[in-house]
Amino acid sequence: GAGVSQSPSNKVTEKGKDVELRCDPISGHTALYWYRQSLGQGLEFLIYFQGNSAPDKSGLPSDRFSAERTGGSVSTLTIQRTQQEDSAVYLCASSLAAYTDTQYFGPGTRLTVL
Amino acid sequence: EDQVTQSPEALRLQEGESSSLNCSYTVSGLRGLFWYRQDPGKGPEFLFTLYSAGEEKEKERLKATLTKKESFLHITAPKPEDSATYLCAAYSGNTGKLIFGQGTTLQVKP
Numbered sequence: 001g002a003g004v005s006q007s008p009s010n011k012v013t014e015k016g017k018d019v020e021l022r023c024d025p026i027s028g029h030t031a032l033y034w035y036r037q038s039l040g041q042g043l044e045f046l047i048y049f050q051g052n053s054a055p056d057k058s059g060l061p062s063d064r065f066s067a068e069r070t071g072g073s074v075s076t077l078t079i080q081r082t083q084q085e086d087s088a089v090y091l092c093a094s095s096l097a098a099y100t101d102t103q104y105f106g107p108g109t110r111l112t113v114l
Numbered sequence: 115e116d117q118v119t120q121s122p123e124a125l126r127l128q129e130g131e132s133s134s135l136n137c138s139y140t141v142s143g144l145r146g147l148f149w150y151r152q153d154p155g156k157g158p159e160f161l162f163t164l165y166s167a168g169e170e171k172e173k174e175r176l177k178a179t180l181t182k183k184e185s186f187l188h189i190t191a192p193k194p195e196d197s198a199t200y201l202c203a204a205y206s207g208n209t210g211k212l213i214f215g216q217g218t219t220l221q222v223k224p
Contacts, residue, residue, distance in 0.1 A: 042215055
């Protein structure tokens, strides 16, 4: 079946602009995660959605970052007033249900803030 | 503090030269140890999950093993197509998060 998809694959923006990144999880997966991968760094957890529960936002680095998940499926990560330090690859993953289930990753969105 | 450390950071092998990648972890309430492969410009691709010390899993030229403190990814007779970054991640029962290591970048030369 189809894997996790993300769009756009690349995004170049100017400092101060807002950006939206989209994630389509694997059909039937109730858990969805966002991570950030900076050059030379490990994957950094951002946010976790599980079904209809309140999301775990404990990894969001500032209040400029927000995410929503509509209808238990598609998710959008929004970064407001982008800064150069936001430049990174943003990865989305989904899993069947619980956090201990295997997470399957999308191809990522490479964000460059000029 | 939960931590996952991978070594070496980079590894260059000749085709056919077997070796091992190390993943050391200090994680409270380990609920699973995951290995992923990541090719440049792509997302991580799932390889293995290990749940308890002594467990081993194999896939083609790769074998993953787990002890109470570390995991190894053994690569037997590697081929150039095995070149990638290998990521290790441990699920922490304490924080409820998947903690990733920095990865080992493997290059296999023909």
